[in-house]
Amino acid sequence: QKEVEQDPGPLSVPEGAIVSLNCTYSNSAFQYFMWYRQYSRKGPELLMYTYSSGNKEDGRFTAQVDKSSKYISLFIRDSQPSDSATYLCAMRGQNDMRFGAGTRLTVKP
């Protein structure tokens, strides 16, 4: 079983839609959970950072962590064409960060 599982998509939505991106994981030691956004031929850019279970909101983005189910989500409200990118979940315990495969999102005008 992979440490971090993420559906690679691609996912295509109309502008204004609510987007839901998800990852599951197997390592109970993971405590810190992050979402990165990656544009083509660029490095990952940190979007959201959460520690332990619960929700965290930042503008149009909401990150959700359910440690009991080993499941994390990123919601994007009122999606914009500029949100079109690959979204990577990432997580770590005491050691270094591990990434999901990334979900490619396209928001169509």
Add this chain to the structure above:
Amino acid sequence: EPEVTQTPSHQVTQMGQEVILRCVPISNHLYFYWYRQILGQKVEFLVSFYNNEISEKSEIFDDQFSVERPDGSNFTLKIRSTKLEDSAMYFCADSLRKGGDYGYTFGSGTRLTVV
């Protein structure tokens, strides 16, 4: 905003040649990382580095790879004898704290093409 700078942006090399990928981390960050991303695949951890030594490395980081911080500012990844399968984007990242409590800052990457 502080950023991690990587050079070159694109390097083409012949199989069997040595390459050195360079990174200039953010000045007060102390933990450094190399990741790679083969085209269309996930971002994979290679190595972490702190206090002039390797903290952790993955199984990908075999004897043909090495890292060093030669002058206190640059952070380099050397691949001694490149193979076709080393073709990938290589990302340098850094963090203020171990493991990146507030996430890592990534550079824009070096695209390595081995021919």
